[in-house]
Amino acid sequence: MSRKSKRAKAAQIRETMASEGASVRENTQGFNRGRYETVADLENYEELKDEARQIKEDAIERLPELIDQLTEAIEANGGTVYLAEDEADANEYVSSLVESGETVVKSKSMTSEELEVNEHLEAAGANVVETDLGEWVLQVADEAPSHLVAPAIHKSRESIAELFHERFDPDQPLETPEDLTAFASEYLADAFEDADVGMTGANFLTADSGSMLLVTSEGNARKTVAATDTHVAVAGVEKVVPSVEDLQPFVELIGRSGTGQDITSYVSLLTPPVETATFGEDELEGSDDRDFHLVLIDNGRMAMREDEQLRETLYCIRCSACANTCANFQQVGGHEFGGETYTGGIAGGWETGVHGLDSSEDFVDLCTGCSRCVEACPVGIDIPWINTVVRDRINRGADDHTYDFLVDGLTPDTEEGGMSLQKRFFGNFVTVAKLGSFFAPVSNWLAGFGPNRWIAEQLLGVDQRRDMPQFSRETLKEWASGRDGPADPDCEVVFMADTYTNYMHVERGKAAIRALEALNVDVEIADVTESGRAALSQGMVRTAANHGKAVAEELLPHIDTGREVVIVEPSDLTMLRDDYERLLDAETYERLSEHSYEILEYVYGLLENGADASALRDGDGEEIAYHGHCQQRTLGLAAHTEAVLEELGYDLVTSDVECCGMAGSFGFKQQYYDVSMAVGEELREQFSTPEAEGRTVVASGTSCHDQLTDLMKQDVPHPIELVAP
Amino acid sequence: MATIAGNATVDRFAAALDDLDVGWTLTTVDELSGELERFSEPTVGAPFPFEDLSLPDSIPRASESEDVKDANTGVTAGVLAIAEYGSVVIGSEPPETEPVSLYADTHVAVVRAEDVVASMGEAFAELGPRLREAGGNAIIVTGPSATADMGALVRGVHGPGDVHVVIVE
Ligand code: SF4
Numbered sequence: 060m061s062r063k064s065k066r067a068k069a070a071q072i073r074e075t076m077a078s079e080g081a082s083v084r085e086n087t088q089g090f091n092r093g094r095y096e097t098v099a100d101l102e103n104y105e106e107l108k109d110e111a112r113q114i115k116e117d118a119i120e121r122l123p124e125l126i127d128q129l130t131e132a133i134e135a136n137g138g139t140v141y142l143a144e145d146e147a148d149a150n151e152y153v154s155s156l157v158e159s160g161e162t163v164v165k166s167k168s169m170t171s172e173e174l175e176v177n178e179h180l181e182a183a184g185a186n187v188v189e190t191d192l193g194e195w196v197l198q199v200a201d202e203a204p205s206h207l208v209a210p211a212i213h214k215s216r217e218s219i220a221e222l223f224h225e226r227f228d229p230d231q232p233l234e235t236p237e238d239l240t241a242f243a244s245e246y247l248a249d250a251f252e253d254a255d256v257g258m259t260g261a262n263f264l265t266a267d268s269g270s271m272l273l274v275t276s277e278g279n280a281r282k283t284v285a286a287t288d289t290h291v292a293v294a295g296v297e298k299v300v301p302s303v304e305d306l307q308p309f310v311e312l313i314g315r316s317g318t319g320q321d322i323t324s325y326v327s328l329l330t331p332p333v334e335t336a337t338f339g340e341d342e343l344e345g346s347d348d349r350d351f352h353l354v355l356i357d358n359g360r361m362a363m364r365e366d367e368q369l370r371e372t373l374y375c376i377r378c379s380a381c382a383n384t385c386a387n388f389q390q391v392g393g394h395e396f397g398g399e400t401y402t403g404g405i406a407g408g409w410e411t412g413v414h415g416l417d418s419s420e421d422f423v424d425l426c427t428g429c430s431r432c433v434e435a436c437p438v439g440i441d442i443p444w445i446n447t448v449v450r451d452r453i454n455r456g457a458d459d460h461t462y463d464f465l466v467d468g469l470t471p472d473t474e475e476g477g478m479s480l481q482k483r484f485f486g487n488f489v490t491v492a493k494l495g496s497f498f499a500p501v502s503n504w505l506a507g508f509g510p511n512r513w514i515a516e517q518l519l520g521v522d523q524r525r526d527m528p529q530f531s532r533e534t535l536k537e538w539a540s541g542r543d544g545p546a547d548p549d550c551e552v553v554f555m556a557d558t559y560t561n562y563m564h565v566e567r568g569k570a571a572i573r574a575l576e577a578l579n580v581d582v583e584i585a586d587v588t589e590s591g592r593a594a595l596s597q598g599m600v601r602t603a604a605n606h607g608k609a610v611a612e613e614l615l616p617h618i619d620t621g622r623e624v625v626i627v628e629p630s631d632l633t634m635l636r637d638d639y640e641r642l643l644d645a646e647t648y649e650r651l652s653e654h655s656y657e658i659l660e661y662v663y664g665l666l667e668n669g670a671d672a673s674a675l676r677d678g679d680g681e682e683i684a685y686h687g688h689c690q691q692r693t694l695g696l697a698a699h700t701e702a703v704l705e706e707l708g709y710d711l712v713t714s715d716v717e718c719c720g721m722a723g724s725f726g727f728k729q730q731y732y733d734v735s736m737a738v739g740e741e742l743r744e745q746f747s748t749p750e751a752e753g754r755t756v757v758a759s760g761t762s763c764h765d766q767l768t769d770l771m772k773q774d775v776p777h778p779i780e781l782v783a784p
Numbered sequence: 785m786a787t788i789a790g791n792a793t794v795d796r797f798a799a800a801l802d803d804l805d806v807g808w809t810l811t812t813v814d815e816l817s818g819e820l821e822r823f824s825e826p827t828v829g830a831p832f833p834f835e836d837l838s839l840p841d842s843i844p845r846a847s848e849s850e851d852v853k854d855a856n857t858g859v860t861a862g863v864l865a866i867a868e869y870g871s872v873v874i875g876s877e878p879p880e881t882e883p884v885s886l887y888a889d890t891h892v893a894v895v896r897a898e899d900v901v902a903s904m905g906e907a908f909a910e911l912g913p914r915l916r917e918a919g920g921n922a923i924i925v926t927g928p929s930a931t932a933d934m935g936a937l938v939r940g941v942h943g944p945g946d947v948h949v950v951i952v953e
Contacts, residue, residue: 136919192933192941209933216935239934244941251942268915278929278943281886303912310924311904318932322869325943326924330915336879338849346879 093319168260450598
């Protein structure tokens with residue numbers, strides 16, 4: 060992204076947030092809350108997710124065979140299957156089924172959006188009517204969907220009323236949701252009356268029986284099939300599962316994951332051509348001349364299947380949970396956080412696979428890798444990883460060499476030359492931090508000095524409105540060297556201070572060491588500070604892997620002598636626990652993963668094993684407000700911090716927003732500053748309620764610290780700073 | 785709640801219907817006709833695909849297209865019911881079933897108590913073999929047609945705005 064387009068992008072996002080943000084926020088957050096509630100009612104939620112994942116893994120593995128089986132089954136039932144290579148191929152086939160002048164009623168389908176089939180059919184002289192109310196509103200407004208499940212989520216009731224008045228000039232004013240719904244369904248009843256061809260998508264297809272599953276609430280999909288003699292279904296090849304029974308976990312998960320409903324009103328399992336009676340002139344008639352065509356679309360999917368990194372995308376059931384849970388999506392919606400067709404975090408994989416990197420480039424950096432979506436996804440797709448890969452490919456494919464000479468001097472890394480300077484700056488932050496610390500306090504003065512801030516914004520896109528972190532002249536390592544540990548320690552750990560903790564937020568590192576020592580633990584300081592997190596967030600996968608190797612080289616000998624690894628920054632712990640699986644060999648990853656702990660998780664373990672809690676600072680009823688780090692929550696670690704704080708007698712309230720909106724570099728980038736602050740505003744509001752107001756605010760992550768310090772205008776310590784003696 | 789017909793699964797089904805705000809009644813084969821007559825006319829019905837239970841003669845069978853589209857009440861059989869979700873499964877036999885269950889303002893589904901299964905898993909264990917052997921449709925209906933696209937939840941969009949389940953012991 061050039062420097063001009065960074066500013067343009069910021070302006071565009073601001074505009075979308077102003078016009079669509081409120082509706083998107085209200086709806087996605089409602090769906091997300093509903094999801095938490097309804098999955099909590101499922102006793103076997105995790106089992107269902109595992110089962111769903113396994114079915115998809117197996118189905119994609121055996122896809123060619125299943126497609127053959129499905130084709131046979133449908134043909135035996137009297138239907139036709141057409142395997143379309145790409146969009147053009149599919150459109151040509153669909154157009155051949157519709158005669159000029161005919162009316163096509165469509166029920167909502169993202170796959171048909173991918174094909175832009177409406178435009179093709181209309182060009183061929185057909186009249187196409189969307190019958191899902193949300194889709195129809197968009198058709199009337201001539202807009203694209205902004206959400207996988209609720210396409211018109213960005214439109215408020217008022218704006219729909221206005222649109223209908225402009226377009227249809229109704230006799231009665233339409234005001235309430237009931238008025239608007241009645242008006243739309245009457246209009247669409249006429250369309251069904253006239254319809255010649257019905258077009259649907261398919262949520263799933265079963266190879267054993269040739270059936271298809273459609274998940275809806277309005278009943279329009281049922282009418283689309285029942286009211287027409289020709290049924291055309293379009294579906295990506297990835298929708299095939301082996302058997303009818305395989306549908307069960309998905310039926311139980313899809314509504315819950317998407318809109319927070321236990322199940323939607325209609326889950327239609329059809330084996331077309333259906334035998335449903337048709338409406339004749341006067342009489343209900345038999346179903347003999349019903350016709351069914353399934354158009355199975357490849358459009359890049361078979362190549363995705365061969366692509367180790369993108370393959371997982373094909374497991375996606377398009378439920379939208381990842382979008383609804385995403386703090387950034389909640390603010391900007393799918394018109395910003397989406398490509399040509401697909402929206403939300405998983406759109407990075409879909410758009411890259413079906414439309415190419417160009418379509419992903421525009422939005423993929425809105426995924427900050429916070430990982431909240433991973434827990435929400437019913438098939439456990441590692442969405443942040445897919446987006447990292449996509450970013451890496453964009454980096455390598457870019458050909459803007461303008462700043463090469465500068466970059467190569469400042470930040471030597473193993474990435475190709477075309478990457479943006481902004482990404483290099485943030486991706487190699489450890490180099491910046493080393494220099495910054497060495498030259499502190501001059502560097503702090505320079506970093507805060509107006510003209511330099513201006514230059515940083517022009518050159519790097521570092522937003523001037525952000526406070527820069529202050530470099531510490533004395534690093535944590537320097538402070539810790541030569542400390543005497545406990546004389547007769549119960550155990551030994553190696554403490555890996557992250558770059559921020561070592562060079563900037565040194566206080567949290569000191570507190571962690573003091574707390575461990577008070578609990579009779581001997582602490583060694585690791586020589587590395589950079590886990591590779593910074594590089595990975597910029598999509599610099601090779602650089603991140605190199606950091607990982609250095610970390611392994613440093614830590615494994617410690618682990619071999621029986622030391623556990625303790626880390627204060629949750630996003631760095633996530634690297635060792637999680638991301639290294641993709642970057643290092645299996646054995647190294649497993650050793651590091653098994654032996655690394657977040658600081659309060661480790662303290663929790665010590666206390667559970669009989670360490671003396673009175674060695675730590677007593678909370679004495681102090682009222683605190685705690686914001687857990689997003690990745691720490693995904694790893695299930697926030698609970699340990701809460702348990703320790705409570706055991707020590709703190710009076711705790713916790714935030715339940717998904718994310719603080721900072722995610723390291725994200726909130727510093729000019730393009731995303733406004734989104735970051737809008738996400739943060741939700742957190743600020745939670746901590747400004749009568750219950751939370753005036754409390755000491757604590758946060759586990761460095762980026763959350765920065766964000767909350769800005770938002771709350773108060774110092775925000777790490778919980779370990781509270782409890783350390 | 786008092787137990788219904790001494791059957792815990794049916795109890796659970798009824799409780800789920802209550803949660804969905806879907807009306808239900810429990811009746812016997814003999815009383816079914818009277819039970820169905822109290823719904824708002826015009827009524828149309830689709831014959832039942834059962835041997836031991838048929839659509840009562842007092843309910844007009846759907847035959848005219850306009851009658852089906854204009855009906856206030858549509859009566860069909862449900863071939864299965866799923867207790868934990870309060871869902872009724874509408875099959876595709878006879879062919880009038882789908883339009884009758886879909887076009888009327890109120891859909892009345894008649895379910896035999898023995899066809900109520902506890903879980904989605906059990907339902908699919910039955911549906912799998914059925915669809916593989918005989919094809920056909922199975923529409924899992926849970927409550928009325930609904931949308932939230934216009935700014936608040938509204939019942940009755942393209943499908944019925946009201947569902948009532950009659951359980952026959
Ligand atoms: S990636 Fe997962 S959560 Fe997102 S839409 Fe697909 S299945 Fe749903």
